[in-house]
Amino acid sequence: MVVKPAKAGEVFVGRLAHGDDLLDSLTAFCASKKITLAWVQALGAVQKARVGYYDQNNKKYEFIDYDRHLEILNLTGNVSVRDGKPMLHAHVTLADDRGNAFGGHLAQGTVVFACEFCVQVLDGSELVREMETQTGLPLWRA
Ligand code: ZN
Numbered sequence: 001m002v003v004k005p006a007k008a009g010e011v012f013v014g015r016l017a018h019g020d021d022l023l024d025s026l027t028a029f030c031a032s033k034k035i036t037l038a039w040v041q042a043l044g045a046v047q048k049a050r051v052g053y054y055d056q057n058n059k060k061y062e063f064i065d066y067d068r069h070l071e072i073l074n075l076t077g078n079v080s081v082r083d084g085k086p087m088l089h090a091h092v093t094l095a096d097d098r099g100n101a102f103g104g105h106l107a108q109g110t111v112v113f114a115c116e117f118c119v120q121v122l123d124g125s126e127l128v129r130e131m132e133t134q135t136g137l138p139l140w141r142a
Pocket of ligand 1: 106
């Protein structure tokens with residue numbers, strides 16, 4: 001287990017622009033504010049989506065593309081440091097026009113229709129991601 005103490009810091013509430021890449025625009029916002037530790041939430045809708053599913057046996061992501069309009073029921077993510085830069089790791093729950101929900105690991109290629117977000121900055125020591133051999137994922141190091 002890796003645990004570090006943190007305190008609630010500044011909170012940013014905002015709206016992304018129509019046509020933004022959901023992952024890139026939230027990451028760019030955090031980079032612009034030099035945010036390296038935060039919790040992120042969002043909701044809204046996307047014009048299309050790309051999400052990953054991590055194949056634990058083969059230790060690689062499989063990507064799923066949804067080329068249709070979807071609701072963002074929830075985005076939950078965090079910001080930490082990878083390769084010296086802020087990295088947003090986020091998962092999304094999406095819903096289609098029948099209310100069916102699905103989702104995955106948010107990937108580039110998810111295009112915003114409208115999106116409201118909240119970034120809760122956390123004041124504490126940095127969490128840094130490093131490749132971890134057991135999972136094959138860039139996890140927080142101790
Ligand atoms: Zn993930």
